[in-house]
Amino acid sequence: AGGAYAPSAGTVYPTLQLLEDLGYASVATEEGGKKIYSITEEGRKHLADRRTHVDDIFERLAQFGATFLSDTMADVHRAFKDVARATYAHGGRHFRDNDVIKRVSEILKQAAKDIEDVIHEGAEPRKEKGGGEGVDL
Secondary structure: OOOOOOOOHHHHHHHHHHHHHOOOEEEEEOOOOOEEEEEOHHHHHHHHHOHHHHHHHHHHHHHHHHHHOOHHHHHHHHHHHHHHHHHHOOHHHHOOOHHHHHHHHHHHHHHHHHHHHHHHHHHOOOEOOOOOOOOEO
16 A cells, blocks of 8 residues: 555454454444444444543654655655665675675675664754753753
């Protein structure tokens, strides 16, 4: 689904069955065997009672989606694709050479280290400039 997460039937149907067992969903079978799930009144009450938790979950999902699917992250996704293509496109021919394998592995390990360094630099609290102890901003 456009690169987005698509749950498998092995995830969806057990979850629907659990919701039905808890009384939060009901199922009706149409002609042809198609099942239609609906939320029950008890399910609506359960959601309403946990509205702040539900809103928090959806807010987190929205923030993740906005960040992970942003134009900036699209550049990162394309870069991953380029690395994968460069690494594996000629693998059958070049990866029989242990020196090539070792060099590619070293490049990828260094890239991973460099990325970790950049991420950790960005995650460190900034200190106020000036004398004495720094203050987290």
